[in-house]
Amino acid sequence: xxxxxxxxxxxxxxxxxxxxxxxxxxxxxxxxxxxxxxxxxxxxxxxxxxxxxxxxxxxxxxxxxxxxxxxxxxxxxxxxxxxxxxxxxxxxxxxxxxxxxxxxxxxxxxxxxxxxxxxxxxxxxxxxxxxxxxxxxxxxxxxxxxxxxxxxxxxxxxxxxxxxxxxxxxxxxxxxxxxxxxxxxxxxxxxxxxxxxxxxxxxxxxxxxxxxxxxxxxxxxxxxxxxxxxxxxxxxxxxxxxxxxxxxxxxxxxxxxxxxxxxxxxxxxxxxxxxxxxxxxxxxxxxxxxxxxxxxxxxxx
Numbered sequence: 041x042x043x044x045x046x047x048x049x050x051x052x053x054x055x056x057x058x059x060x061x062x063x064x065x066x067x068x069x070x071x072x073x074x075x076x077x078x079x080x081x082x083x084x085x086x087x088x089x090x091x092x093x094x095x096x097x098x099x100x101x102x103x104x105x106x107x108x109x110x111x112x113x114x115x116x117x118x119x120x121x122x123x124x125x126x127x128x129x130x131x132x133x134x135x136x137x138x139x140x141x142x143x144x145x146x147x148x149x150x151x152x153x154x155x156x157x158x159x160x161x162x163x164x165x166x167x168x169x170x171x172x173x174x175x176x177x178x179x180x181x182x183x184x185x186x187x188x189x190x191x192x193x194x195x196x197x198x199x200x201x202x203x204x205x206x207x208x209x210x211x212x213x214x215x216x217x218x219x220x221x222x223x224x225x226x227x228x229x230x231x232x233x234x235x236x237x238x239x240x241x242x243x244x245x246x247x248x249x250x251x252x253x254x255x256x257x258x259x260x261x262x263x264x265x266x267x268x269x270x271x272x273x274x275x276x277x278x279x280x281x282x283x284x285x286x287x288x289x290x291x292x293x294x295x296x297x298x299x300x301x302x303x304x305x306x307x308x309x310x311x312x313x314x315x316x317x318x319x320x321x322x323x324x325x326x327x328x329x330x331x332x333x334x335x336x337x338x339x340x341x
Contacts, residue, residue: 050077054108056169128154140211147206161213172196178209218291225308245269
């Protein structure tokens with residue numbers, strides 16, 4: 041492929057993907073609604089477009105447009121808009137975390153117009169986006185082969201996989217993120233026991249650092265655990281409120297749809313829901329029931 045790419049969406053990941061492309065000598069024409077990130081990538085060598093239509097108009101040959109928007113309506117609208125702007129044989133890359141069923145729908149929509157799309161699940165966070173990601177790509181094989189050099193330049197060694205038909209890249213990335221939910225919950229529960237068990241003076245960041253050297257649980261999430269604990273040993277500056285971005289919910293729904301046991305990851309997702317409740321009515325009811333049937337004491341509010 042020609043080393044020219046249009047890029048829509050300069051969030052935490054998107055901006056760093058563009059900077060990675062520029063470092064790999066790609067010509068990038070970018071657009072973003074907020075000007076700050078657009079000015080930042082322009083200062084690094086990207087060409088700032090004034091609109092998606094302006095961006096597409098600046099591309100030549102077999103045009104390639106990478107979108108990195110939040111899942112749902114924003115991505116739907118971007119795909120519909122590009123379906124009107126692009127010509128047959130052009131390519132769209134959805135590098136964000138769209139629902140895999142939406143990715144199949146986007147593929148069918150654009151195929152009717154002769155435009156190709158691949159769903160590229162990108163893992164590695166903002167640091168990986170800048171320095172090398174793990175990328176899992178679904179779509180037509182010919183389209184993937186055309187883009188393979190681009191994906192290879194943006195990924196770490198052995199960090200690129202063609203997963204199969206449309207939607208499969210985002211499906212694999214969805215399950216990846218669901219596994220991440222379970223791993224994070226396990227780490228959180230383990231360190232909760234370390235922090236509140238019988239040995240109150242344990243150095244939690246030292247334990248996390250130790251575990252990342254030769255232990256069977258070593259890895260990136262343990263490394264990040266150590267980093268967080270080094271900043272604040274008891275995390276008193278962090279509210280116990282855990283958000284989710286959708287992939288956990290989609291994975292649980294898919295597991296139910298296909299009758300796949302998914303207990304650990306489902307539990308991790310529900311723990312996130314539990315973290316957001318200030319009322320905790322269910323726990324209040326549990327305490328009241330114990331009092332009603334057994335006379336167990338209730339702790340006053």
